[in-house]
Amino acid sequence: MITIGAMIGAGKSSLAKLLGEHLGSEVFYESVDDNPILPLFYTATEEEIQKKRYPFLLQLYFLNTRFRSIKKALVHENNVLDRSIYEDWYFAKVNKELGRISDLEFQMYEGLLENMLEELEELPKKAPDLMIYLTGSFETILKRIQERGRGYELDESLVDYYRILWSGYDQWMETQYKASEVLKINIDQYDYVNNMDDQIEVLDRITKKLAEIRGK
Template sequence: MVIVIGGMIGLGKTTVAEMLSEKLGSQVFYESVDDNPILPLFYTASQEEIEAKRYPFLLQLYFLNSRFKTIKDALRHPNNIIDRSIYEDWYFAKRNRDLGRISDLEFQMYENLLNNMLEELGDLPKKAPDLMIYLKGSFETVLKRIQLRGRSYELDESLITYYKFLWESYDDWVMHHYSASKVVTIDMDQYDVRNEADRVQVLKLITDALHS
């Protein structure tokens, strides 16, 4: 069983992945964040620096490369959990294209590379995940959880507009663009996985879905 965890920044993907790992005895493949040299630059650069140094495009290539390696490794083994996957990577690239942070030509290059990578997955014994767990929530909940997480480069007030832009179309991506597996949606307005009782409830929702 290969499970991917998706959803907006701050809603608890890593915590849910670790909960599932402990329950199912699975390995977690984490999103490359803390060791990512471009991410802090992406969040803190001025608009002039972004345009000159193309940090959004470089960041997407960095994530695409790391997520391609992750999903290849995960699909070679029977039980794994992925903290955000290559499928979701496209959504971030597209939204940055929509903002003008990634040019149309850069996005075309990105999509061509992504499509080639996805074709390569067809040669693996297991070709796609079995389930995606989509964590959704109100924008107020997203902001609150980002603030509680406390990564300094994520807390600048100027980023609020960017976060809202990402948040606005997430449901549309899940409903109309993601097709690799079955999806289970969990409303994180109702659950805070820092609390033991909520962790139990979230795990029950997921395990019920796995057994259905």
């Protein structure tokens, strides 16, 4: 099982699609287009956020749908997950630090996450074999968010939120993520969506890393 981790807008879904086609495997995409809370999270005022608790509800929604994908993915070989369940904690932590998720809500969230990550008898494992982590400059992140054109993501008031998320993402990956081996792809260097040479090189790097892992 392969999972792709990255900041919002880095290109996870595009790489997941390419990788699924390359490996002939199923792809489990992050629940975005059918997510009833995500547009509310992005467009709500601070007063509405405090009253209706959209950040907490959004984290619960993502946690639930991601855990369902993990259970489906682990019954077959060679599946690709668009974002990992481990990253959900980072998003929850940032929103807690911003005062959008309360201490009690975060405590409840962490308890639920820990429970989900405990090994279940009917599942061989829940940890991925490889995390492909997309890293890059904040300018590239903003450019890609603008290019994909989801209306509720484009408000200028969200730029500070994106910057806060981006500023700690690499540190989270380097110091907190321990579930699997990691292959880093720099999105400033590789444009695997629009450049065929970059696409070939990225897929080749991933294929070689998977072969290395299988050989251990």
